Amino acid sequence: xxxxxxxxxxxxxxxxxxxxxxxxxxxxxxxxxxxxxxxxxxxxxxxxxxxxxxxxxxxxxxxxxxxxxxxxxxxxxxxxxxxxxxxxxxxxxxxxxxxxxxxxxxxxxxxxxxxxxxxxxxxxxxxxxxxxxxxxxxxxxxxxxxxxxxxxxxxxxxxxxxxxxxxxxxxxxxxxxxxxxxxxxxxxxxxxxxxxxxxxxxxxxxxxxxxxxxxxxxxxxxxxxxxxxxxxxxxxxxxxxxxxxxxxxxxxxxxxxxxxxxxxxxxxxxxxxxxxxxxxxxxxxxxxxxxxxxxxxxxxxxxxxxxxxxxxxxxxxxxxxxxxxxxxxxxxxxxxxxxxxxxxxxxxxxxxxxxxxxxx
Amino acid sequence: xxxxxxxxxxxxxxxxxxxxxxxxxxxxxxxxxxxxxxxxxxxxxxxxxxxxxxxxxxxxxxxxxxxxxxxxxxxxxxxxxxxxxxxxxxxxxxxxxxxxxxxxxxxxxxxxxxxxxxxxxxxxxxxxxxxxxxxxxxxxxxxxxxxxxxxxxxxxxxxxxxxxxxxxxxxxxxxxxxxxxxxxxxxxxxxxxxxxxxxxxxxxxxxxxxxxxxxxxxxxxxxxxxxxxxxxxxxxxxxxxxxxxxxxxxxxxxxxxxxxxxxxxxxxxxxxxxxxxxxxxxxxxxxxxxxxxxxxxxxxxxxxxxxxxxxxxxxxxxxxxxxxx
Numbered sequence: 001x002x003x004x005x006x007x008x009x010x011x012x013x014x015x016x017x018x019x020x021x022x023x024x025x026x027x028x029x030x031x032x033x034x035x036x037x038x039x040x041x042x043x044x045x046x047x048x049x050x051x052x053x054x055x056x057x058x059x060x061x062x063x064x065x066x067x068x069x070x071x072x073x074x075x076x077x078x079x080x081x082x083x084x085x086x087x088x089x090x091x092x093x094x095x096x097x098x099x100x101x102x103x104x105x106x107x108x109x110x111x112x113x114x115x116x117x118x119x120x121x122x123x124x125x126x127x128x129x130x131x132x133x134x135x136x137x138x139x140x141x142x143x144x145x146x147x148x149x150x151x152x153x154x155x156x157x158x159x160x161x162x163x164x165x166x167x168x169x170x171x172x173x174x175x176x177x178x179x180x181x182x183x184x185x186x187x188x189x190x191x192x193x194x195x196x197x198x199x200x201x202x203x204x205x206x207x208x209x210x211x212x213x214x215x216x217x218x219x220x221x222x223x224x225x226x227x228x229x230x231x232x233x234x235x236x237x238x239x240x241x242x243x244x245x246x247x248x249x250x251x252x253x254x255x256x257x258x259x260x261x262x263x264x265x266x267x268x269x270x271x272x273x274x275x276x277x278x279x280x281x282x283x284x285x286x287x288x289x290x291x292x293x294x295x296x297x298x299x300x301x302x303x304x305x306x307x308x309x310x311x312x313x314x315x316x317x318x319x320x321x322x323x324x325x326x327x328x329x330x331x332x333x334x335x336x337x338x339x340x341x342x343x344x345x346x347x348x349x350x351x352x353x354x355x356x357x358x359x360x
Numbered sequence: 361x362x363x364x365x366x367x368x369x370x371x372x373x374x375x376x377x378x379x380x381x382x383x384x385x386x387x388x389x390x391x392x393x394x395x396x397x398x399x400x401x402x403x404x405x406x407x408x409x410x411x412x413x414x415x416x417x418x419x420x421x422x423x424x425x426x427x428x429x430x431x432x433x434x435x436x437x438x439x440x441x442x443x444x445x446x447x448x449x450x451x452x453x454x455x456x457x458x459x460x461x462x463x464x465x466x467x468x469x470x471x472x473x474x475x476x477x478x479x480x481x482x483x484x485x486x487x488x489x490x491x492x493x494x495x496x497x498x499x500x501x502x503x504x505x506x507x508x509x510x511x512x513x514x515x516x517x518x519x520x521x522x523x524x525x526x527x528x529x530x531x532x533x534x535x536x537x538x539x540x541x542x543x544x545x546x547x548x549x550x551x552x553x554x555x556x557x558x559x560x561x562x563x564x565x566x567x568x569x570x571x572x573x574x575x576x577x578x579x580x581x582x583x584x585x586x587x588x589x590x591x592x593x594x595x596x597x598x599x600x601x602x603x604x605x606x607x608x609x610x611x612x613x614x615x616x617x618x619x620x621x622x623x624x625x626x627x628x629x630x631x632x633x634x635x636x637x638x639x640x641x642x643x644x645x646x647x648x649x650x651x652x653x654x655x656x657x658x659x660x661x662x663x664x665x666x667x668x669x670x671x672x673x674x675x676x677x678x679x680x681x682x683x684x685x
Binding site (some may be wrong): 056058062086087088089090091094095097099101103105106107108116117120121154165167214256 | 528555580581582583585586587589591592593596599601604605608678679680681
């Protein structure tokens with residue numbers, strides 16, 4: 001039984017705005033084991049980032065953690081004093097942010113920014129920290145690290161900056177590294193390098209990782225376990241293979257259907273999830289996904305949201321229907337209806353245009 | 361602070377030299393425009409000399425003596441030639457005094473007050489702005505910004521007059537003459553207090569508001585969140601990450617502010633009876649003292665040009681993204 005590193009229980013993070021209370025994180029419970037990689041997926045605005053920021057108690061104003069427990073190695077993060085939380089950040093849990101272009105201080109040298117992450121904590125002396133900066137940059141494959149420590153962020157490319165961010169995150173050898181969309185702002189070839197790098201670091205250093213993303217391919221290549229979030233709630237959780245092979249929540253199924261796959265028949269068109277995520281200050285009654293769900297039944301609209309129930313080995317889902325109860329015909333109908341509404345039109349129109357051009 | 365490589369130091373030197381050379385054509389056009397406007401304006405230097413109309417013969421003699429009988433373009437060329445030799449001519453109003461002498465007499469008063477006001481603005485204006493931003497939407501913020509709004513809205517002759525009433529008149533009466541600030545003149549140190557404060561209030565208000573706005577914007581930046589996430593102590597987050605960025609736009613405005621302060625305020629100098637350059641300039645314009653108007657304009661242009669150059673050079677040291685071109 002692996003050791004539990006982080007245990008989040010019934011976390012609620014809310015934003016008190018003039019338009020009402022926004023329940024960004026609404027009763028989330030999950031854990032991260034030492035050394036494992038956990039993926040947290042969902043659309044934009046489903047509470048992934050706020051969950052991560054809550055763990056570091058960095059929720060921006062006017063947001064607040066209103067209830068719930070965050071236990072890191074048994075210590076209650078929400079009850080830490082200012083000095084304790086300061087020492088916790090970057091030392092026990094480090095975080096890499098989404099946009100490397102804006103996440104580094106533009107007027108401070110890269111080396112200095114990595115160095116101060118270390119000197120802020122007691123683990124390394126100033127001299128040792130200075131020496132480690134180059135070593136860290138080399139580890140994240142920054143070429144000519146010796147001279148580039150003296151560069152400013154604007155002299156680094158996006159991929160290089162994200163490497164520097166990773167080096168900074170790893171500098172104190174944290175037990176947990178939270179990566180919030182670490183590759184979203186990068187181009188594809190650089191993405192692959194960064195993923196490779198993170199994989200390797202996880203293997204070599206045993207750093208546990210919490211990877212926040214909407215990119216299912218990234219999850220598949222990097223994670224052992226997945227948490228699927230929708231509207232501030234966890235709707236499904238389980239080992240990555242099971243989630244990919246037999247998703248039980250229609251939202252997970254839809255997320256997977258909206259990603260192109262080469263191993264499937266060509267006739268299978270991509271299915272987009274119709275509609276938009278709900279307004280978190282005024283969510284729909286019943287299951288929050290029901291207005292967008294292709295398999296909705298009356299119960300979903302009227303009954304209170306179901307709780308997470310066991311749907312497989314270590315796999316839980318929050319759904320009245322569950323995908324295993326949906327027939328082949330039901331799935332085909334759902335795909336067809338999604339296609340007929342918008343996707344089909346989008347797919348056909350450009351093809352005809354191209355043919356016209358080729359003929360003329 | 362910033363280690364500048366040898367090539368960067370070289371390009372900095374070239375940059376400064378080039379900017380100084382650029383001041384020559386700038387000054388030429390400033391003189392050209394001022395000269396033209398001055399001669400287009402109605403009236404002549406001899407209109408009211410001594411409070412009575414001079415006879416035509418005297419005016420003619422004066423015109424010949426000061427070269428005003430020559431065509432205006434020729435006068436312009438003669439002036440430019442003498443400026444090249446650092447000769448700014450004789451004043452018309454003060455017989456036998458050169459413009460250079462007059463400037464050297466009056467400017468030190470103005471510059472002393474201006475520099476002191478500037479030295480007051482940096483800690484007070486920037487300090488209040490930073491404080492208000494870091495304590496946004498608290499009482500400190502409201503009081504600071506309330507003060508800034510009031511200071512920016514009151515004309516400085518009102519502030520000056522109120523201070524004279526409070527610290528000279530009323531405090532003299534209340535303490536039986538033991539404590540008061542002199543209402544006019546220039547001599548002991550306490551003569552400086554009220555003029556400096558009166559002059560500094562408006563720029564302090566502006567600097568505080570700008571600093572607050574810039575700091576609030578920086579606080580919300582991603583890299584500040586990164587700094588918190590590293591576990592840096594608040595002091596370092598504020599100094600290294602917030603202020604180092606948020607004060608860049610403030611430095612930009614300090615150049616023109618400095619130029620504004622040391623070129624004098626007619627109102628402050630009048631309220632406190634200081635024989636400074638601001639008043640001298642206005643008097644020169646009123647009496648069409650052409651050489652004095654031009655001399656003062658040239659001096660002010662130089663001050664502004666140098667202040668801007670200093671700001672641009674300072675930029676190189678505070679913002680590594682700035683490239684010299």
